Amino acid sequence: MKDITCKLLVIGAGPGGYVCAIRAGQLGIDTVVIEAGKPGGTCLNVGCIPSKALIHAAEEFEKASHWAGKPGPLGISVESPKLEFGKTVAWKDGIVSRLNSGVAGLLKKAKVKYVQGWAKFRDGKTVEVETETGTQVIRAENVVIATGSAPVELPFLPFGGNVISSTEALSLPAVPERLAVVGGGYIGLELGMAFAKLGAKVTVVEALPRLLQQYDAELTKPVLKRLADLGIEVLTGAKAKGVSSKGDALLVEAADGKDRKIAADKILVTVGRKPVTAGWGLEEIDLDMSGRFIRIDDQCRTSMRGVYAIGDVTGEPMLAHRAMAQGEMVAEIVAGHKRSWDKRAIPAICFTDPELVTAGLSPDEAKKLGGEIKIGQFPFSANGRAMTKQGEDGFVRVVARADNHLVLGIQAVGQGVSELSAAFGLALEMGARLEDIAGTIHAHPTQGEAFQEAALKGLGHALHI
């Protein structure tokens, strides 16, 4: 097979890799992208998109189940609702496959060469790809490593059989009757809540004293309340020990030290994700590492000249939009533009019920800066739109410096608050002060008004509370 020579080679067509390749193509760079799976990576195929599809279906089904038999305050009632889970999964797969071809089309439009196969470094400028038709050698002036991350496996709970990762959880043939979730982080709770809504009896086992431990307790309170409402059992401070010999139960050492056996048809392990740093020849190029991750500088350069790394393989936060921004930046750097990482905030969303959004610094992080801070918090119980959506739980919180009112961080919890992340990110990136947010007209009636009111609260004169 004839060698390919290009200016830019991207390894991995996840959100970081494909964005990098598209942008490079736009800039007229001769670009090749290699992907072993389908275009879109974890995010599109086994992460963000399919999980949100499943969560949406679960929400809709839960509403219907809620109305079954007994009309609620809205006066709606339904006869016993039915779920054909096979159709749900097929619908989700349809969305995924539409987006797969969307990404492939965008790459083609940007004149990026797409190579299907598993890449392996021969040296810093040469990569071999095992394709269906043989080994393809690609030589490139610049290489971008965008190999992403994979679910972490617990040694005493190896994946296989009834022990599944988030990937398998998104493609189950049926809703498990009993689901045990090991790890009460955002992935475990998003999926756990979705399956509970679809009818599973869910138990969440978390080794730490509380769930969603990266968020403050005030923020997670509405989520914990909802977990209880959905009948999800939560065991905190509990250690998963393994699976029963029959494979139908999770063995747990509870907080009180007693062993427990949690009957489960499926055991979903969501204890984090690890960078994919093996299998593609990292040892051949001997890059400097930063813990488990590839060490990069503010231009995503690794310790080897002309080799860049972006996305989950470079560290936390492992978020698609961080990888996308890095990918775009690297493409422009390769095109000779002057760029460096200068973002103020990477908003993060947890699609639990209700949703959580964080952008910038939490109150505790802001306090650690040393200066005085101001916090403005506004509850959705005082927001008209939230009432009309039956989403009165939650709030928007703005953290600002006391001296000059510069907004340092914004958090929200509540129904549908994920869409507010756009406003939060913009405010932080533009360097808004409390006065800027308070002085921006927020359309009525929307949940966004709570954002403006939180800023007003920080200034000491919220109007609707």
Add this chain to the structure above:
Amino acid sequence: MGEYVIKLPDVGEGVAEAELVEWNVKIGDMVREDTVLAAVMTDKATVEIPSPVDGEILWLGAEIGDTVAIGSPIVRLKVAGEGNTGAETAAAPKPPVNDDRKSQSAIAQAKPEPASQAARPEPVAAAKPAAASSPKPVSGAIQRGAPRAEGERPLASPAVRLRAKEAGIDLRQVGGSGPAGRIGHEDLDAFIQRGPQTGKTSGLVRNDAIEEIKIVGLRRKIAEKMKLAKSRIPHITYVEEVDVTALEELRANLNKEKRTDRPKLTLLPFLMRAMVRAIAEQPQLNALFDDEVGIVHQYGGVHIGIAAQTSGGLVVPVVKHVEARDLWDCGAEVNRLAEAAKAGTATREELSGSTITITSLGAMGGVVTTPVINHPEVAIVGVNKMMIRPMWDGSQFVPRKMMNLSSSFDHRVIDGWDAAIFVQRIKALLETPALIFVEG
């Protein structure tokens, strides 16, 4: 409580209006009796307007640069007691007389400005009443342009960051004029224009700044006067050199004899006396030409204006009746007027009424100047720098103290011949200074 109106007082004989050059107070200020409220300027003198009463400033009736008629109200005060407006409240205050540069409405619009500035609180302070207890209320204004605290990231929108990156600018070096020290596009523009403070390249940077400076007060008077002189008077400038070796010896000898009743003599009194003698023979040079009606007023008395540089600009104090003053009297009067002019205390009378003018920059006098006639006079004598030059005495070069006189004349009424006679006469008198003392 009553209202007290202060009108522009009569600031000089025959003065109908004056230009406001300075406000010492603003609306809302409490003033005491004799507090200086403002300064106005007439043709030659600057006069301070004191408050006759205690009170609070309510209204200021003119803007700096405005011409105000004598008798127009310029300040309204809130005073304890009745005030002085009882009879006048019905009549609206007479608006100030405007000069042709400004419309009435412009003043009306401009008037509230000092008030709003005084009343407008610092925006951040107003926006955070709750922060009153905060020990260090740092406002955006305080941080303006100042370098941010160590390690603190520069605050700028993504678009500004991108532009900076592409221009190779480290935003940490750029001051932010926005709220909370935010760096805007305009800050970046200014930084790019100014160039980095620690210039790694040549250190030569373009300066495209244009500063707008309003010409007011004395500077405006000078501008008007110079324009008048140069546009109306066809100047003829005549330069002659004068050997002042003998004069300098005489002057040194006279100054050796220290008498408290006599000032130390400079060259000026000699020149003034020489001019008196020359004018006696060429009286048409000591005159004012009223070109509107075509009449030359030829004066018997010789009133010599002495152009002097002050911090505010050029002023011309006048030594009156030089024909009746001896050398020391001239010297003493020049000294007194120069002091008064520099201190800004010269009266209108002392700054007007000249019939001919001397301009001298002393050691800075240069070799030749082209003096501008002090309109409506017809002659001005410019004194250039004295220096030792080699002069040919018929058999050899000898070092002589030489000084040029650059004199301008109004060629409409003074012929070149007459001008030459006048300067030659002065030259002869200064070169043989004893002649200055010969009466008759």
